[in-house]
Amino acid sequence: MSKDDITKATAERVLELAEEVEASAEATLGGAALETARAALHKWIDGLKAVVVNPALGRVTVIHENGRQSTITSPDLPFVMSTPVKDKPAE
Incomplete structure (x- = not known):
């Protein structure tokens, strides 16, 4: 196919x-x-103002300037967007 x-x-x-x-x-x-x-x-x-990436739930939440949220459900997108643990800065 x-x-x-x-x-x-x-x-x-x-x-x-x-x-x-x-x-x-x-x-x-x-x-x-x-x-x-x-x-x-x-x-x-x-036009987005913030993004919340949640690989565990398979979601990316986009936050717009007016505070509204849009959720994208995807098995792939959150993993593509997430930072690997080894690359995250120490707090």
Whole structure:
């Protein structure tokens, strides 16, 4: 199975889960729509004021200027963002 096939299958699975709870969802797999979504996401990330990384819970919490929080649940992102213990400064 190619990477494109895996991406398409994952998007379809997410859309099906949304349908199960009667929620609308939209998948963007390429082209100008994906570039627009990417630009919006980068702008949103660039506006963050703080981040809480919690690998044990598989979450990254983004804190915005107005104090609102957005949580990203991911099995990978918290580990990518966390600092290894050996690299942390001693307090």
